[in-house]
Amino acid sequence: MKFLLEMEKIEKSFGSVKVLDGIELSVREGTVHVLMGENGAGKSTLMKILAGVHKCDKGIIKIKGEKVEIHSPKNAQELGIAMIHQELSLIPEMTVAENIFMGREPGKGFFVDYKQMYRKTEELLKELGVKINPSIKVGKLKVADQQLVEIAKAISLNAEIIVMDEPTSAITDKEVEMLFQIIEDLKKKKKGIIYISHKMDEIFKIADDITVLRDGEYVNSWSAEKLNQDMLIKNMVGRDLNEIYPKEYIKPGNVLFEVKNFSKQGQFQDIHFHVRKGEILGIAGLMGAGRTELMHTIFGLEKPDSGELYLEGKLVNIKNPQDAIRHRIAYVTEDRKLEGLVLEMGVGENITLSSMKQLSNLFFIKEREEKKSINKQIEALRIRVHTPRQRANSLSGGNQQKVVLAKWMMKTPKLLILDEPTRGIDVGAKSEIYKLMGEYVKKGNAILMISSEMQEVMGMSDRIVVMSNGLLCKELAKEEFEQEDIMKMAVSNI
Amino acid sequence: MEKTEKKAFHIKDFIAHYGVIIGLILIIAYFSIMRTKFLTMDNMVNMFRQMTINGMLAIGMTFVVLTGGIDLSVGSIVGASGMFSALIARTETGCPWYLAVLVGLGIGLLLGAVNGIAVAYLKIPAFIATLAMLSIARGITYMATDAKPVPGLSETFLKIGSGNIGIIPIPVIVLAVVLVICFVVLYKTRYGRYVFATGGNPVSARVSGINVKLITCSVYIISGVMAGVAGLILTSRVTSGLAAGGDGYEVDAIAAAVIGGNSLSGGRGRLWGTIVGFVIMGVMNNGLDMMAVSSYWQLVIKGLIISGAVMLDSLTKDK
Numbered sequence: 001m002k003f004l005l006e007m008e009k010i011e012k013s014f015g016s017v018k019v020l021d022g023i024e025l026s027v028r029e030g031t032v033h034v035l036m037g038e039n040g041a042g043k044s045t046l047m048k049i050l051a052g053v054h055k056c057d058k059g060i061i062k063i064k065g066e067k068v069e070i071h072s073p074k075n076a077q078e079l080g081i082a083m084i085h086q087e088l089s090l091i092p093e094m095t096v097a098e099n100i101f102m103g104r105e106p107g108k109g110f111f112v113d114y115k116q117m118y119r120k121t122e123e124l125l126k127e128l129g130v131k132i133n134p135s136i137k138v139g140k141l142k143v144a145d146q147q148l149v150e151i152a153k154a155i156s157l158n159a160e161i162i163v164m165d166e167p168t169s170a171i172t173d174k175e176v177e178m179l180f181q182i183i184e185d186l187k188k189k190k191k192g193i194i195y196i197s198h199k200m201d202e203i204f205k206i207a208d209d210i211t212v213l214r215d216g217e218y219v220n221s222w223s224a225e226k227l228n229q230d231m232l233i234k235n236m237v238g239r240d241l242n243e244i245y246p247k248e249y250i251k252p253g254n255v256l257f258e259v260k261n262f263s264k265q266g267q268f269q270d271i272h273f274h275v276r277k278g279e280i281l282g283i284a285g286l287m288g289a290g291r292t293e294l295m296h297t298i299f300g301l302e303k304p305d306s307g308e309l310y311l312e313g314k315l316v317n318i319k320n321p322q323d324a325i326r327h328r329i330a331y332v333t334e335d336r337k338l339e340g341l342v343l344e345m346g347v348g349e350n351i352t353l354s355s356m357k358q359l360s361n362l363f364f365i366k367e368r369e370e371k372k373s374i375n376k377q378i379e380a381l382r383i384r385v386h387t388p389r390q391r392a393n394s395l396s397g398g399n400q401q402k403v404v405l406a407k408w409m410m411k412t413p414k415l416l417i418l419d420e421p422t423r424g425i426d427v428g429a430k431s432e433i434y435k436l437m438g439e440y441v442k443k444g445n446a447i448l449m450i451s452s453e454m455q456e457v458m459g460m461s462d463r464i465v466v467m468s469n470g471l472l473c474k475e476l477a478k479e480e481f482e483q484e485d486i487m488k489m490a491v492s493n494i
Numbered sequence: 495m496e497k498t499e500k501k502a503f504h505i506k507d508f509i510a511h512y513g514v515i516i517g518l519i520l521i522i523a524y525f526s527i528m529r530t531k532f533l534t535m536d537n538m539v540n541m542f543r544q545m546t547i548n549g550m551l552a553i554g555m556t557f558v559v560l561t562g563g564i565d566l567s568v569g570s571i572v573g574a575s576g577m578f579s580a581l582i583a584r585t586e587t588g589c590p591w592y593l594a595v596l597v598g599l600g601i602g603l604l605l606g607a608v609n610g611i612a613v614a615y616l617k618i619p620a621f622i623a624t625l626a627m628l629s630i631a632r633g634i635t636y637m638a639t640d641a642k643p644v645p646g647l648s649e650t651f652l653k654i655g656s657g658n659i660g661i662i663p664i665p666v667i668v669l670a671v672v673l674v675i676c677f678v679v680l681y682k683t684r685y686g687r688y689v690f691a692t693g694g695n696p697v698s699a700r701v702s703g704i705n706v707k708l709i710t711c712s713v714y715i716i717s718g719v720m721a722g723v724a725g726l727i728l729t730s731r732v733t734s735g736l737a738a739g740g741d742g743y744e745v746d747a748i749a750a751a752v753i754g755g756n757s758l759s760g761g762r763g764r765l766w767g768t769i770v771g772f773v774i775m776g777v778m779n780n781g782l783d784m785m786a787v788s789s790y791w792q793l794v795i796k797g798l799i800i801s802g803a804v805m806l807d808s809l810t811k812d813k
Contacts, residue, residue, distance in 0.1 A: 301701065325703040339701050342694035344761040353691055354702045356684035363683050407702065 004192035010059035027192040037213035038426035051083040052076035082159030092139025097121035144171035163194040253277030262307030267293040268470040280447040282461025290470040299331045330408035334419040340404040348374040348388030377406035398429025510809035525781035545776030546665035552750035554720030557713040561693040562760025563620035567627035568721040572740025575601040575725030580644040580735025583651040591650040598726040606718015610711030644735035655730030694761025753803040
């Protein structure tokens with residue numbers, strides 16, 4: 001089988017920091033090649049080189065056997081390379097068709113032939129089996145549909161090599177199935193797909209070949225049939241991982257937090273649930289079910305239309321995040337970059353941001369105490385930084401998530417709300433976060449965990465509630481956990 | 495595992511970060527060569543006295559810019575506070591000088607608060623709200639005296655702008671004190687931390703429990719008070735309240751903040767940068783005047799410096 005893409009002995013440094021050393025990647029036509037590695041391993045940088053965003057310092061890139069130099073993203077596009085980023089690169093205020101044909105709108109001279117553009121878009125979407133109106137503004141689509149638009153764009157560019165970076169991190173299982181079907185079709189058309197993901201079960205479903213990078217170095221490549229999960233993890237991490245879900249059984253105590261009759265028009269209705277001390281309550285459901293909106297409202301970021309919240313049996317009034325924090329509730333939001341961190345500020349400053357009152361006397365910050373607290377958190381959560389003063393921007397996804405966790409842990413909360421706590425995080429960091437969750441509830445605290453990853457929900461929760469279209473469908477005890485049941489309930493109200 | 499190598503010293507990063515200081519040194523060197531009178535004590539004292547007004551405004555502007563906002567009304571607030579304090583400071587009213595000072599500061603605080611409420615609570619974009627205030631405050635100032643100047647101010651009041659303590663002009667002392675206070679507030683208090691967080695990511699700041707609306711409102715109050723002080727200094731220097739006082743001053747204030755490396759989108763900036771910014775502008779004004787460069791050319795040069803400084807700053811941004 002022909003090789004669509006060969007990358008040989010790729011090296012890249014930023015200043016004096018070498019991020020890639022001796023990388024090899026060969027993608028055969030009509031196959032899915034999964035690129036794996038912990039965050040910081042160099043996957044994104046390698047793909048950026050392929051996409052023409054960076055130039056490699058050393059190494060050879062060949063497309064269909066011919067040596068090429070990729071000078072720019074436009075050049076990469078001309079060579080048949082398409083990137084579908086983890087952070088979608090669509091323009092929200094423009095329509096689906098406008099986005100797909102961005103930069104190459106059909107028409108004569110200055111004038112765009114909109115009719116042709118919309119017609120071509122419709123044909124393209126039909127071919128993919130996707131039901132999206134080409135004249136809707138992309139910003140109004142759900143994330144899963146936005147992703148499909150990106151894929152459509154890549155295909156319309158007659159890309160031969162399509163790179164998908166964490167394509168399923170923001171879509172649910174049903175939509176993942178659709179994506180995989182599209183990938184199968186692409187394979188049949190002899191395209192080469194480079195797929196970056198941390199999700200083990202997906203990888204083994206879809207991969208033909210797997211390449212592992214570690215710390216900027218090339219570990220090895222295998223055909224997927226020759227690998228199993230344990231071997232893969234071992235190669236990625238370089239060490240043995242005992243258990244992915246280290247969840248001990250803890251006897252739950254009294255009810256810590258209860259929600260009654262909670263409603264907000266257009267988002268959720270009549271929500272009742274409770275969580276006990278020592279418990280992890282998993283909140284499952286599809287995207288758009290209203291889970292995040294519910295947590296936002298519980299935490300005081302939004303106002304509910306009706307309902308009550310009870311902490312340890314007492315009614316509490318939470319009008320804003322400060323109230324929630326005062327009641328020892330913490331909220332690790334879904335999107336750490338948008339809602340969890342101040343990326344421009346240092347790691348240490350992010351960690352202490354919610355604890356400034358404790359760390360100051362009247363006007364001034366107690367700097368020595370602050371430093372001590374920061375170091376304590378960095379150690380406790382094993383956050384990997386050169387110095388606490390480096391910008392939060394510079395950390396890997398897993399470490400960024402730990403910084404957000406550290407910020408909340410400093411408040412010693414009794415109730416921790418986690419919204420997709422391990423999204424976009426590598427296996428090693430995931431396991432660490434699960435361990436921290438376990439230690440946390442052991443002390444008699446409780447966790448509300450929103451998760452769309454079935455394995456995670458079933459592995460970490462003591463009980464599960466399923467939300468669908470704003471309603472709370474059912475509560476399941478641990479013995480009752482069954483993947484298909486949860487799925488059935490999640491789609492039941494649509 | 496993250497790589498734990500330390501980054502080596504890179505000349506490019508150094509220039510991007512500290513380029514403005516290098517620029518300032520070069521400019522001073524240039525002028526001292528071109529005009530021997532440049533580096534004299536007399537000229538230096540005068541130069542610093544001249545730059546205090548812009549300095550005050552630039553410091554206030556820094557707080558606003560750090561939150562991602564902008565205050566276009568500072569020039570008009572200077573005019574309003576100057577005018578109203580002048581009305582009180584006239585010898586004929588018999589009012590003590592400190593009453594005039596309080597009025598000046600009060601106007602600054604009031605107008606700043608209106609700006610702050612508009613931006614933080616009414617959700618009017620800062621550009622629009624302060625643009626409106628620019629117009630409204632100027633209009634009120636003209637109306638107050640029917641555009642006529644207000645002379646005849648008390649001796650003690652006039653000392654504010656023209657007096658000295660030793661060889662140091664009072665305005666410079668005021669600026670220095672304000673500077674020290676602002677440094678401490680911005681870098682050593684939790685309020686300062688909240689300002690940076692609000693500018694860097696207001697959503698995260700809110701989730702973290704910061705009262706983002708209050709912080710946002712407060713920086714406009716600070717800017718207003720600074721403009722109030724500047725108004726007092728201006729009025730006492732020109733010895734009468736002028737309805738057009740402060741007209742156009744917002745441009746230089748913003749320029750100083752920007753030259754200093756403060757990002758107009760918020761969350762990134764440094765107070766020492768603002769200082770370098772208004773010092774560069776003060777030095778340029780003084781030096782070019784000494785070399786009898788036409789004021790039209792000075793405008794062009796000012797624009798070039800602003801662009802140059804911003805380009806330098808964009809080199810520090812992550813790619």
